[in-house]
Each structure stands twice: as C-alpha cells, then as structure tokens.
Amino acid sequence: xxxxxxxxxxxxxxxxxxxxxxxxxxxxxxxxxxxxxxxxxxxxxxxxxxxxxxxxxxxxxxxxxxxxxxxxxxxxxxxxxxxxxxxxxxxxxxxxxxxxxxxxxxxxxxxxxxxxxxxxxxxxxxxxxxxxxxxxxxxxxxxxxxxxxxxxxxxxxxx
Amino acid sequence: xxxxxxxxxxxxxxxxxxxxxxxxxxxxxxxxxxxxxxxxxxxxxxxxxxxxxxxxxxxxxxxxxxxxxxxxxxxxxxxxxxxxxxxxxxxxxxxxxxxxxxxxxxxxxxxxxxxxxxxx
Numbered sequence: 347x348x349x350x351x352x353x354x355x356x357x358x359x360x361x362x363x364x365x366x367x368x369x370x371x372x373x374x375x376x377x378x379x380x381x382x383x384x385x386x387x388x389x390x391x392x393x394x395x396x397x398x399x400x401x402x403x404x405x406x407x408x409x410x411x412x413x414x415x416x417x418x419x420x421x422x423x424x425x426x427x428x429x430x431x432x433x434x435x436x437x438x439x440x441x442x443x444x445x446x447x448x449x450x451x452x453x454x455x456x457x458x459x460x461x462x463x464x465x466x467x468x469x470x471x472x473x474x475x476x477x478x479x480x481x482x483x484x485x486x487x488x489x490x491x492x493x494x495x496x497x498x499x500x501x502x503x504x505x
Numbered sequence: 506x507x508x509x510x511x512x513x514x515x516x517x518x519x520x521x522x523x524x525x526x527x528x529x530x531x532x533x534x535x536x537x538x539x540x541x542x543x544x545x546x547x548x549x550x551x552x553x554x555x556x557x558x559x560x561x562x563x564x565x566x567x568x569x570x571x572x573x574x575x576x577x578x579x580x581x582x583x584x585x586x587x588x589x590x591x592x593x594x595x596x597x598x599x600x601x602x603x604x605x606x607x608x609x610x611x612x613x614x615x616x617x618x619x620x621x622x623x624x625x
Binding site: 365367368371372375385389392393396397400450452453454455456457458459461462465 | 536537538539540541543544548554556558559560561563564566567568569584592
C-alpha cells in the first residue's frame with residue numbers, strides 16, 4: 347500500500363439543507379478529475395459520495411466528507427452528527443429505508459443507498475449505533491479500474 | 506438514437522438545450538427515485554423523471570447521463586435551470602406522462618437496458 351498522500355480535502359455537509367444536497371459530491375468529482383484520477387474511478391467515488399452525502403442531509407444535523415487521494419487509491423470518510431443507525435444489517439438490505447416523506451420528495455429513500463455505496467467501493471467500513479451518528483469509511487482502488495478492468499464483485503451497473 | 510430524435514419523439518421543449526443535438530442516446534432509464542438511478546442507471550442514457558429538483562440534475566451529472574426529461578409538463582424552477590447550466594446537463598420538458606414517454610421511445614427503437622446484457 348502506497349502511503350504517499352497526494353491530496354486531502356474536507357467538505358462540510360449541512361443536515362436538512364436539501365437545496366445544497368449533492369454539492370460536496372460535485373466538488374469531490376472536480377477535485378478527482380483535476381488530480382488525474384480516471385473517469386471510471388471518479389464515477390464510482392462520486393456515486394458513493396452522493397449517496398452518503400444525501401444520507402447526511404436527510405438524516406443528520408451536520409457532518410463532513412473527507413477525501414484523501416493516494417497514488418493507488420482514493421479514501422473517503424463521511425462523518426455525521428445525527429441519530430445513527432440502530433440496526434446496520436437492516437440498513438444494508440436493498441429496499442429497506444427509514445427515510446422521511448421529505449427525503450422521498452427529493453428522490454431519495456429507495457433503500458438503495460448503503461447497498462449501492464457498498465457495490466461502488468472496494469472496501470467499506472461503517473461504525474454507528476443509536477444516537478451515535480454515522481462514521482463511514484470507503485476505499486476505492488485506483489489500479490485495475492484505471493486500466494478499464496472492472497473491480498471484483500462488480501454489480502454490472504458501473505461502467 | 507440521437508438526442509434530437511428523442512426530443513422530437515417526446516414532443517419535448519428545451520429548458521436547457523444541448524449544445525449538440527446529434528449526441529447519441531444509448532438507452533433510457535425512467536425513475537423518480539434518484540437512488541435507483543444511482544444504483545441501476547447506465548452512462549449515456551436519457552433520464553425520464555417526474556422529479557423536477559436539483560437532485561435530478563446532480564444525479565444525471567454524476568452518472569454521465571445524456572439529458573434529463575421532466576414529464577407531465579411540470580414547472581421547472583429557476584434553481585434547477587441554474588444547476589443544469591453549471592453542470593452542463595441538458596434539460597427538456599414533455600407534456601407526456603412517464604408511461605407514454607417511455608412507450609413512445611421504445612416504439613421509436615430505443616431499447617431498454619437489462620442487467621448483464623449489452624444494449625444494441
């Protein structure tokens with residue numbers, strides 16, 4: 347594993363600021379492109395970040411997204427102050443959602459968020475509990491997908 | 506199918522027109538839930554949706570979709586237009602329902618994506 351960190355960025359995320367939902371992920375996409383990360387990897391990271399960002403917007407009071415770029419990988423942490431996830435196993439089940447009507451009015455709450463994040467990332471770690479907020483850590487390998495070869499376990503939905 | 510042809514089939518009006526109508530549309534995905542688009546959508550598709558918010562545009566930009574078509578003649582707010590311009594996502598508005606829009610596109614030859622099947 348290459349320990350040389352090429353860049354570090356942090357993006358704040360405001361809970362309930364629906365009109366801002368997606369801005370952090372848009373910034374992530376720009377930063378990755380400027381850093382020369384391949385489009386296939388940019389897309390995987392952006393999709394996962396967008397889902398994670400919307401989770402913070404829809405469920406938490408506030409949070410932030412931290413992005414670290416290494417020569418061989420992109421590492422993302424999404425940390426929030428919110429109600430947390432009581433049952434992680436349930437939250438990882440496709441179709442299960444605790445989203446409000448407000449979330450659904452914005453096109454979220456399909457119950458595909460965390461399962462899709464898991465599919466996009468090469469490694470996912472989630473720490474949470476009731477009232478503890480959520481700490482989500484994601485790793486995206488740059489080699490493999492940089493040469494256009496899909497990562498192992500590819501769901502067929504990413505290009 | 507070109508984007509211009511899809512727009513014609515849908516009797517759609519440009520809200521934020523594409524710089525190039527000859528852009529190729531390789532498929533279509535119809536959904537109001539953006540999580541479904543993020544999970545199952547394909548690059549190069551047209552998004553037919555009833556969701557007229559910024560999130561539809563951001564989803565399209567992140568997924569590299571060709572354009573967004575808002576159904577049922579819904580009003581498109583100024584902030585959506587601004588986001589679409591910033592993100593370079595063409596937006597159209599059709600008076601058709603989602604069902605009719607999809608039906609007409611398929612009739613005109615735009616094939617659906619099936620998981621694990623390469624579109625022709």
